[in-house]
Amino acid sequence: MKLSDVMSAMELHVFAEVAFVIAAAAFAAVVVTTFLRRNREPFERARLMPLTGDDEVIDR
Amino acid sequence: MTERIERFVYDDAIVRMFMLATLVWGLVGTLVGLVIALQLANPMFNFGLPWVSFGRLRPLHTNAVIFAFAGNAIFTAVYYSSQRLLKARMWSDLLSRLHFWGWQGIIVAAAITLPLGLTQSKEYAELEWPVDVAIALVWVLFAVNFFGTVARRRERHLYVALWFYIATIVAITVLHVLNNLVVVAGPFKSYPIYAGVQDAFMQWWYGHNAVAFFLTTPFLGMMYYFLPKAANRPIFSYRLSILHFWTLVFIYIWAGPHHLHYTALPAWASTLGMLFSVMLWMPSWGGMINGLLTLRGAWHKVTEDPVLKFFVVAITFYGMSTFEGPLLSIKSVNALSHYTDWTIAHVHAGALGWVGFMIFGMMYWLLPRLFQAELWSRRLAELHFWIGTVGILLYIVAIYAAGLTQGLMWRAFDETGRLAYPDFIETTVRLIPMYWVRVIGGSLYIAGLVLLGVNVLMTWRARPARYAEPVHEAPALTSARAAGPAAGGAGWAGWHRRWEGLPLTFSVWVAVAVAVASLFEILPMFLIQSNVPTIASVHPYSPLELAGRDIYVAEGCNNCHSQMIRPIRAETMRYGEYSKPGEFVYDHPFLWGSRRIGPDLQRVGGKYPHLWHVRHMQDPRSTTPQSIMPAYPWLARDHVDWRAVGRGVRAQVTLGVPYPRDTAANAAALAKTQGQQIAGEIVQQGGPAGLEETKMVALIAYLQRLGTDIKQTTATAAGAGGPGR
Numbered sequence: 001m002k003l004s005d006v007m008s009a010m011e012l013h014v015f016a017e018v019a020f021v022i023a024a025a026a027f028a029a030v031v032v033t034t035f036l037r038r039n040r041e042p043f044e045r046a047r048l049m050p051l052t053g054d055d056e057v058i059d060r
Numbered sequence: 061m062t063e064r065i066e067r068f069v070y071d072d073a074i075v076r077m078f079m080l081a082t083l084v085w086g087l088v089g090t091l092v093g094l095v096i097a098l099q100l101a102n103p104m105f106n107f108g109l110p111w112v113s114f115g116r117l118r119p120l121h122t123n124a125v126i127f128a129f130a131g132n133a134i135f136t137a138v139y140y141s142s143q144r145l146l147k148a149r150m151w152s153d154l155l156s157r158l159h160f161w162g163w164q165g166i167i168v169a170a171a172i173t174l175p176l177g178l179t180q181s182k183e184y185a186e187l188e189w190p191v192d193v194a195i196a197l198v199w200v201l202f203a204v205n206f207f208g209t210v211a212r213r214r215e216r217h218l219y220v221a222l223w224f225y226i227a228t229i230v231a232i233t234v235l236h237v238l239n240n241l242v243v244v245a246g247p248f249k250s251y252p253i254y255a256g257v258q259d260a261f262m263q264w265w266y267g268h269n270a271v272a273f274f275l276t277t278p279f280l281g282m283m284y285y286f287l288p289k290a291a292n293r294p295i296f297s298y299r300l301s302i303l304h305f306w307t308l309v310f311i312y313i314w315a316g317p318h319h320l321h322y323t324a325l326p327a328w329a330s331t332l333g334m335l336f337s338v339m340l341w342m343p344s345w346g347g348m349i350n351g352l353l354t355l356r357g358a359w360h361k362v363t364e365d366p367v368l369k370f371f372v373v374a375i376t377f378y379g380m381s382t383f384e385g386p387l388l389s390i391k392s393v394n395a396l397s398h399y400t401d402w403t404i405a406h407v408h409a410g411a412l413g414w415v416g417f418m419i420f421g422m423m424y425w426l427l428p429r430l431f432q433a434e435l436w437s438r439r440l441a442e443l444h445f446w447i448g449t450v451g452i453l454l455y456i457v458a459i460y461a462a463g464l465t466q467g468l469m470w471r472a473f474d475e476t477g478r479l480a481y482p483d484f485i486e487t488t489v490r491l492i493p494m495y496w497v498r499v500i501g502g503s504l505y506i507a508g509l510v511l512l513g514v515n516v517l518m519t520w521r522a523r524p525a526r527y528a529e530p531v532h533e534a535p536a537l538t539s540a541r542a543a544g545p546a547a548g549g550a551g552w553a554g555w556h557r558r559w560e561g562l563p564l565t566f567s568v569w570v571a572v573a574v575a576v577a578s579l580f581e582i583l584p585m586f587l588i589q590s591n592v593p594t595i596a597s598v599h600p601y602s603p604l605e606l607a608g609r610d611i612y613v614a615e616g617c618n619n620c621h622s623q624m625i626r627p628i629r630a631e632t633m634r635y636g637e638y639s640k641p642g643e644f645v646y647d648h649p650f651l652w653g654s655r656r657i658g659p660d661l662q663r664v665g666g667k668y669p670h671l672w673h674v675r676h677m678q679d680p681r682s683t684t685p686q687s688i689m690p691a692y693p694w695l696a697r698d699h700v701d702w703r704a705v706g707r708g709v710r711a712q713v714t715l716g717v718p719y720p721r722d723t724a725a726n727a728a729a730l731a732k733t734q735g736q737q738i739a740g741e742i743v744q745q746g747g748p749a750g751l752e753e754t755k756m757v758a759l760i761a762y763l764q765r766l767g768t769d770i771k772q773t774t775a776t777a778a779g780a781g782g783p784g785r
Contacts, residue, residue: 003104004587022337023314027339035298041300044562049219050143050288050295054609060245 063535065162082132089124102497106690111175115616119186133419134278141285147534151208162198177614214534222280233274239266245711256644265316272312296353307343313577318389322626324641337389344382351375366441370421376454377413399656402463436518462494471630484659535683593641597772608762622653625640636663663767671745695756702728
């Protein structure tokens with residue numbers, strides 16, 4: 001028996017629909033944890049990284 | 061423990077090279093776009109020449125602006141910002157140069173092969189297999205150089221721009237390889253391993269994600285780096301950028317099937333594509349808001365600085381396009397918009413507004429830094445901004461109007477329930493004034509590019525005799541520092557901080573996000589038999605029909621004609637029975653098209669006599685007054701390559717197409733016999749003699765076969781019943 005026979009018999013396109021629900025739940029979880037107030041500070045230094053000033057216009 | 065301080069110099073020469081290539085290919089790509097815009101406004105601009113006919117030039121335009129203009133801009137941004145964010149010179153100067161020259165060689169190869177009609181036909185993946193192999197090799201060089209630089213960085217933390225670059229490198233590798241798996245049938249000829257529905261699915265999984273991971277993620281990286289630099293303010297919210305990144309990477313990859321609503325694609329895949337497309341609105345607008353709010357307190361600078369003007373308009377277009385994209389993915393909206401100019405307007409709002417203006421903003425910001433001289437003319441840059449903006453608005457307003465006009469006319473019924481505009485040409489002629497407005501808008505945009513070119517040239521001329529190479533210092537990233545604890549944070553966000561210092565782990569998670577989402581769609585699509593119910597009366601193409609199909613592909617007919625009738629009343633009344641998945645099982649590649657500049661051809665077989673086709677292709681205006689189709693006189697002169705016919709059939713056999721053994725062995729002879737029969741019928745109908753070995757006859761053989769299989773007998777479903785929807 002081939003894998004396609006097994007998948008056809010199991011109607012596995014439901015997988016994709018289940019994945020959609022999981023993705024939506026994961027998204028909600030990521031939103032909540034990312035924006036918890038206690039996680040604010042660690043990202044402050046990272047915000048400033050592009051502004052290191054090592055590519056100023058060279059004044060001749 | 062004292063930290064060892066290291067000194068290093070950035071490689072800006074490679075950035076200058078990519079930036080100049082961006083300008084040159086930007087001009088070439090948009091000029092080709094102007095030529096094809098003129099061809100749609102008036103077909104005389106096809107000049108009766110095969111190499112510049114619309115079907116061959118359109119893919120050259122899209123490839124040039126995506127992979128040459130945007131591609132070189134991406135590399136400009138990556139090479140400039142990565143070195144500074146990682147505090148390291150690129151890992152290998154040699155790899156940088158090989159990458160640059162290899163990529164330019166690929167672009168030149170595209171500029172030669174596409175006008176010659178050497179194409180795989182799949183949108184944004186037209187280039188034939190030798191060029192695809194070269195793309196893969198050069199992309200690997202780029203990836204090795206990038207990750208080599210990451211490995212020897214002096215900054216532990218990877219800034220958000222770098223995450224977007226990593227996602228681009230990982231995802232494009234997967235997309236390019238999986239959508240270009242082919243069986244080779246000649247030096248510049250191949251057939252995809254997928255057929256029909258599955259080929260369409262793979263193509264639009266690729267096509268939409270090419271937009272995602274070539275025209276979006278690297279440009280978001282660009283936004284997250286260059287916007288704070290230009291505004292001299294940090295990004296509004298780093299946490300929002302985390303959300304933006306992961307949701308975009310995970311969700312985008314599912315959205316491709318929305319390009320195939322109401323087609324023969326199974327409905328579950330189509331619905332899934334729609335749902336994820338609608339969800340994409342959230343991360344996209346999160347990114348847009350993050351970009352615009354970065355300018356809080358700095359809006360006064362926008363009035364003075366052309367760089368910020370370009371960035372603000374670009375990000376606004378990003379917001380507009382990413383609102384419109386989910387809107388267009390909703391099935392009921394898509395039923396109106398699909399195959400019309402609405403999609404073209406949407407694409408150009410994104411390409412000219414978002415991609416183009418991000419590039420121009422970046423270039424104006426880089427010019428004084430890379431050429432170490434003051435920008436030659438700020439006023440010229442301001443002028444570029446304004447005529448570019450007006451050009452975009454003229455272009456998109458005209459083409460939105462054209463798309464809506466077209467869609468509404470196609471589906472309009474009169475009071476008796478018949479089509480209000482049964483003749484397709486009526487709906488084409490109505491658009492011509494809007495096509496001329498597009499020509500004006502496009503010309504203004506190109507004029508802006510020329511002004512940029514003048515500014516680049518004059519700034520370059522003011523460069524120093526020898527570029528200064530500032531030496532930078534930073535503590536070495538020892539293994540202890542690299543593996544050190546993250547800078548605090550609790551829960552998931554704390555883990556994310558750790559990943560941001562662990563590039564390998566980070567890249568693996570990006571690959572997992574891309575792969576998992578892809579597999580949830582791809583595996584059921586390929587492994588569930590009921591997705592494509594077979595039809596007993598559908599047989600492989602005859603050798604001559606296959607040769608004709610190859611000519612259809614080479615001439616780019618699929619750029620204007622669809623072969624997919626949706627189960628919508630206005631379509632079945634206009635074109636005939638709706639398309640079934642089982643009708644395409646031998647179609648390597650699928651040719652459903654994405655645009656109807658001309659009518660659908662799925663049921664054109666037997667609709668007209670052979671002679672009508674001869675006259676139509678020699679002079680479309682002789683059979684359809686006011687037609688904007690190019691003439692194809694060379695098809696009546698050029699002969700079929702009979703050896704290629706044999707190679708083509710053998711390649712199809714390799715792909716599993718069930719040709720009888722003697723068909724493959726005698727393909728050329730069988731094709732010649734059918735050619736003589738059709739040529740004889742053309743003469744009987746009062747047409748010219750001597751066409752039996754020409755490409756014209758092969759193409760007619762293919763067109764007369766289209767859509768006729770299901771008329772042979774009553775369709776018999778093997779496997780699951782029903783049309784799979």
